Amino acid sequence: GENVEQHPSTLSVQEGDSAVIKCTYSDSASNYFPWYKQELGKGPQLIIDIRSNVGEKKDQRIAVTLNKTAKHFSLHITETQPEDSAVYFCAASKVRSQGNLIFGKGTKLSVKP
Amino acid sequence: SAVISQKPSRDICQRGTSLTIQCQVDSQVTMMFWYRQQPGQSLTLIATANQGSEATYESGFVIDKFPISRPNLTFSTLTVSNMSPEDSSIYLCSVGLHQETQYFGPGTRLLVL
Secondary structure, eight states: OOOEEEEEEEEEEEEHHHHHHHEEESOOOOOEEEEEOOTTOOOEEEEEEEEOOOOOEEEEEEEEEEETTTTEEEEOOOOGGGOOOOEEEEEETTTTTTOEEEOOOOOEEEEEO | OEEEEEEEEEEEEEETTOEEEEEEEOOOEEEEEEEEETOOOOOEEEEEEEEEEEOEOOOOOOOTOEEEEEEEEEEEEEESSSSGGOOOOEEEEEEOOOOOOOOEEEEEEEEEE
8 A cells, every 4th residue: 555754753943944744655646745734733735746747846835745756745935934833734535535545754944933 | 616514623532432524515415434543643635424324445445434424415424433542533424416526614622542
C-alpha cells in the first residue's frame, strides 16, 4: 500500500523567511496530493492541493511542486508570518478514490516574530 | 467547501463507558469519513460512513468497537464503545465534496480516564 514520508518533523523560521516541507510517496499510482494546516485545537484545513497532471501550483504565498519521477512533492511558504505557525500534513491518494488519503506524520512549523 | 460541525467538541470519560460523536454538514454529501488522530500523531482513517448501508472499516478497526450510523446525507455518528485510556484521541469527521477532495470538521477531543 501507499506510504508517505514527511520531513522535517519540526521547522523553525524567522518571520519573513521561507519554509519548505517535503514529502515522498511510494505508490506510483497516486495522483492527488493535498496539504492540510492544523492549528492547535482545530481540525485540519485544506490549504492547497495538486494533481499529477500539474508540476506546480501557487496560491498567494503558498506553492506546491510535484516531481512524479522522483515521487516527491513539496510545500513552499514564502514571507512567513506568525499566523503560519501550525502543524502541516501532506497526503496522497488516487483520483476518484475518496477515503484513500494516506497522511504524512506532520511538520510543526514555528514562525518567530 | 462545506461547514462541518461536531458534538461534543471535547469530553472526559471513564473507562468502560461509551461516547457517541455527532457530525453535521450544512449540505448533502455523498462521502463521509471518520478519522482518529492520536496525541501528537497523524490521521488514520477508521471507516467510511455509507448512507443506507453498513460502514466500511479499515484494517484494525471493527464495528463492535466503533459503530457508525449514517441516517441521511448530512449527518453521521461514531460511537467509541467500552472505552479504555488508549482510546484517548481526537476524532475527526470529514466529507468528500468533489472527486477526491476532503474537508474536515473541528474534531472531538476525547480523554479516557
